Amino acid sequence: MKAGVFLKRFILLALGCVMGFGAWAMSPATVSEYELKAAYLYNFALFTTWPQDRMEEKDAPLVFCVFAQDEQAASIAGLQTRKIRDRGILVRQIEMPEDGRGCHVLFFGAKSTEAIPGILEIVRDTGTLTVTDVPDSIRKEAVISMAIENGRLAFDVNLLNARRARLILSSKLLKLARTAN
Amino acid sequence: MKINAGLLWLTPKAESSSLWRIDIVVTAAALLLAGIVLIAAEFVILRSSLLGELDVQMRIIGDNSGAALMFKDRAAADEILGTLQASPSVDVAILYTREGEMFAQYRRHDIDTSLAFLRPTQSQRATLTYVEYLRNVDVAGNPVGALYIRANMRQLYIQLLWYVGTTVLVVLTITVAAALLLRRMRRAVRHAEERVGYLAYYDTVTHLPNRHAFNECFEARLGESREQDQKLTLLFLDLDDFKVVNDTLGHHVGDVLLKVVAEKLSTCIRQGDTVYRVGGDEFAMILPNIDRENAVIVAEKFIRTLSQPLNIEGHTLYVSTSIGISMFPHDGADTATLLRNADAAMYSAKERGKNTFQYFSEEMHEKSSLRLALEGDLRLALEHREFEVHYQPIVALETGEVVAVEALLRWQHPAKGMIGPNIFIPLAETTGLIVPIGEWVLRQACTDAHAWHAQGHDVQVSVNLSGRQFREEPLIDTILTILLETGLDPSMLMLEITESVLMEHAEATVARLYRLKDKGIYLSIDDFGTGYSSMTYLKRFPVAKLKIDQSFIRDIPEDSEDVAITTATIQMAHGLKLRVVAEGIETKAQADFLRQRGCDMGQGYLFSRPVSFDALMEYLKANATRSQ
Numbered sequence: 001m002k003a004g005v006f007l008k009r010f011i012l013l014a015l016g017c018v019m020g021f022g023a024w025a026m027s028p029a030t031v032s033e034y035e036l037k038a039a040y041l042y043n044f045a046l047f048t049t050w051p052q053d054r055m056e057e058k059d060a061p062l063v064f065c066v067f068a069q070d071e072q073a074a075s076i077a078g079l080q081t082r083k084i085r086d087r088g089i090l091v092r093q094i095e096m097p098e099d100g101r102g103c104h105v106l107f108f109g110a111k112s113t114e115a116i117p118g119i120l121e122i123v124r125d126t127g128t129l130t131v132t133d134v135p136d137s138i139r140k141e142a143v144i145s146m147a148i149e150n151g152r153l154a155f156d157v158n159l160l161n162a163r164r165a166r167l168i169l170s171s172k173l174l175k176l177a178r179t180a181n
Numbered sequence: 182m183k184i185n186a187g188l189l190w191l192t193p194k195a196e197s198s199s200l201w202r203i204d205i206v207v208t209a210a211a212l213l214l215a216g217i218v219l220i221a222a223e224f225v226i227l228r229s230s231l232l233g234e235l236d237v238q239m240r241i242i243g244d245n246s247g248a249a250l251m252f253k254d255r256a257a258a259d260e261i262l263g264t265l266q267a268s269p270s271v272d273v274a275i276l277y278t279r280e281g282e283m284f285a286q287y288r289r290h291d292i293d294t295s296l297a298f299l300r301p302t303q304s305q306r307a308t309l310t311y312v313e314y315l316r317n318v319d320v321a322g323n324p325v326g327a328l329y330i331r332a333n334m335r336q337l338y339i340q341l342l343w344y345v346g347t348t349v350l351v352v353l354t355i356t357v358a359a360a361l362l363l364r365r366m367r368r369a370v371r372h373a374e375e376r377v378g379y380l381a382y383y384d385t386v387t388h389l390p391n392r393h394a395f396n397e398c399f400e401a402r403l404g405e406s407r408e409q410d411q412k413l414t415l416l417f418l419d420l421d422d423f424k425v426v427n428d429t430l431g432h433h434v435g436d437v438l439l440k441v442v443a444e445k446l447s448t449c450i451r452q453g454d455t456v457y458r459v460g461g462d463e464f465a466m467i468l469p470n471i472d473r474e475n476a477v478i479v480a481e482k483f484i485r486t487l488s489q490p491l492n493i494e495g496h497t498l499y500v501s502t503s504i505g506i507s508m509f510p511h512d513g514a515d516t517a518t519l520l521r522n523a524d525a526a527m528y529s530a531k532e533r534g535k536n537t538f539q540y541f542s543e544e545m546h547e548k549s550s551l552r553l554a555l556e557g558d559l560r561l562a563l564e565h566r567e568f569e570v571h572y573q574p575i576v577a578l579e580t581g582e583v584v585a586v587e588a589l590l591r592w593q594h595p596a597k598g599m600i601g602p603n604i605f606i607p608l609a610e611t612t613g614l615i616v617p618i619g620e621w622v623l624r625q626a627c628t629d630a631h632a633w634h635a636q637g638h639d640v641q642v643s644v645n646l647s648g649r650q651f652r653e654e655p656l657i658d659t660i661l662t663i664l665l666e667t668g669l670d671p672s673m674l675m676l677e678i679t680e681s682v683l684m685e686h687a688e689a690t691v692a693r694l695y696r697l698k699d700k701g702i703y704l705s706i707d708d709f710g711t712g713y714s715s716m717t718y719l720k721r722f723p724v725a726k727l728k729i730d731q732s733f734i735r736d737i738p739e740d741s742e743d744v745a746i747t748t749a750t751i752q753m754a755h756g757l758k759l760r761v762v763a764e765g766i767e768t769k770a771q772a773d774f775l776r777q778r779g780c781d782m783g784q785g786y787l788f789s790r791p792v793s794f795d796a797l798m799e800y801l802k803a804n805a806t807r808s809q
Contacts (some may be wrong), residue, residue: 085321
């Protein structure tokens with residue numbers, strides 16, 4: 001009897017998921033794209049190991065930074081309720097490149113282009129996971145860059161940047177990356 | 182009821198064979214049981230190792246697919262699940278998202294796709310043909326999905342089948358091997374049992390049934406005879422002088438002789454009758470329901486058969502036998518009495534000059550019980566100082582001077598008075614008591630001789646040595662020790678041995694006699710003329726003196742034959758440079774005749790009967806005065 005209830009719930013869930021996925025795939029510019037990217041951001045953090053000096057305080061939260069004016073800012077702010085290995089997540093909305101100091105994860109989108117070179121200069125070797133979804137050449141400066149491909153969100157990893165940032169990315173993550181070099 | 186002693190111990194073969202079969206069945210059952218237990222254990226082990234393997238695989242897959250689930254990377258998830266191809270037992274693997282959606286699946290190529298695999302409710306379910314696992318996929322402690330794996334147990338059963346096959350093969354092999362081994366062991370045991378049975382009932386030298394078999398059979402036959410009121414005759418047969426053969430030619434020849442005798446005896450009997458070997462050189466026969474005349478015929482046949490010379494290991498042997506016969510119910514009512522009486526009759530036959538047979542009589546019983554009583558007394562006589570040594574002077578016939586004395590043993594029985602040596606010496610010989618008695622006589626004689634020698638009487642002492650004493654290994658040492666103890670000059674001692682002793686011990690004797698001679702002890706041959714009287718022997722042995730037996734002296738000078746023998750003996754002895762003594766001289770005519778013929782010395786009642794030590798001392802004193 002219990003199995004029957006479960007079965008019904010499962011079928012409904014499965015149906016819901018398939019329909020949701022279909023909707024997202026048909027209109028990539030919907031809100032769910034931001035949500036998906038935010039979820040990816042969270043996942044990247046999950047497979048990342050920061051250098052010792054960035055994790056000294058035991059229960060200090062991981063700091064996720066995003067430019068206040070970025071379209072992504074709202075969805076990233078939603079991650080604040082999640083946890084990564086017993087650490088909370090603190091989402092900081094930044095305005096100035098100087099605000100980038102102390103970030104564990106830094107996301108920059110197309111809207112924050114002018115501030116990027118400055119902030120990259122600041123966080124280059126401070127152990128910050130830089131993630132972007134910009135399509136132009138500046139994406140080469142980030143550790144991970146996301147892109148839509150065949151209606152699916154894919155990502156590339158720049159190992160050189162990761163090494164420079166003293167970050168260790170899980171091989172599981174690298175395995176899923178479209179390119180990793 | 183006929184008892185065959187030879188079959189008493191045989192167990193029926195059928196029983197042994199069924200026992201063997203039971204053993205095999207038990208062995209096979211035990212092995213089979215062990216096999217079943219092993220197979221069950223192997224099943225449990227294989228199954229738990231399969232589950233363990235699956236568990237490990239699930240952990241690996243789950244760990245690896247976490248990221249793919251998180252990034253919704255179906256291609257990566259498919260790839261990860263695809264690695265399960267290497268594991269032939271995994272039929273199906275399905276990855277579910279956190280929300281319960283089927284995210285990726287693996288299905289082995291031969292699995293029917295129409296089978297609906299529904300997400301099970303239990304984390305683990307195992308049936309006899311498959312096992313199912315459902316486990317959460319976690320990343321950093323957070324569940325991101327679930328992994329379902331269903332594995333068949335085909336591989337396990339194939340392995341188990343191999344195992345069963347091997348076990349069955351091993352069980353069969355061991356059973357067959359055990360069967361062969363058991364049969365061989367059983368055969369060996371049966372052989373051993375038969376051998377033991379044979380040894381218990383048969384004599385290995387002659388292959389005749391032994392005393393044990395005889396006793397059982399005789400008891401049974403006696404029972405039958407009693408019931409049917411019939412006669413039962415017992416023949417007791419003893420080889421004469423078998424000991425001589427054994428001692429002179431060795432036990433091997435003795436054994437061969439017994440074997441030949443056994444064969445010869447076996448040819449003399451009727452079909453169905455048996456000869457038993459009941460002792461060293463004793464045989465027995467049971468003759469049911471025959472009368473005296475027929476028993477006599479059988480006994481005579483035995484004696485006749487054995488009186489023919491036997492050629493054994495290059496020796497020509499003349500054996501004779503003495504047979505005693507007792508008969509139920511006339512001579513006894515029970516086994517013990519009949520046996521004892523047959524034995525007494527046999528002894529009587531021996532006393533009558535051997536090579537004959539005797540029926541039992543009451544008189545024999547008395548005699549044999551007398552002998553038994555006397556034997557007991559003889560054992561105590563030495564301890565009770567009932568023996569005494571007397572001496573009979575031996576004089577030089579020419580001068581009448583006493584030159585020697587012969588030591589003679591006397592037994593003063595506390596109840597029966599004086600007992601003659603002709604009665605107790607043979608008894609002492611058969612019982613072996615002659616050895617300590619002879620030693621005592623020698624010591625006493627040497628002590629006494631030392632005494633008269635000290636008083637100036639230059640008189641040698643002659644002591645008889647029996648054949649039995651001669652067989653004792655330390656004889657020479659004993660003699661030398663006694664001489665040392667008593668302080669007697671060895672030249673004052675003369676040892677007398679009979680011809681037969683010399684014959685019996687030939688080679689060894691020569692060496693021993695020379696040892697004695699080297700010590701200065703004189704040797705004399707006693708009772709010359711009664712045995713083989715071989716000249717060759719006389720030449721070979723270091724003998725100084727020869728004593729002519731009194732049987733030749735008794736009738737001289739009247740009996741011309743004795744005269745001839747005596748004369749010839751004296752001449753022969755002188756020719757060999759031996760001195761001659763004649764014993765048993767009772768008349769002056771005998772003494773005169775012997776002196777004329779050159780006989781050196783004489784001994785007998787004419788000169789003196791055997792006297793005590795004290796009387797001898799008187800005699801010597803008187804004799805010394807007379808000679809002067």
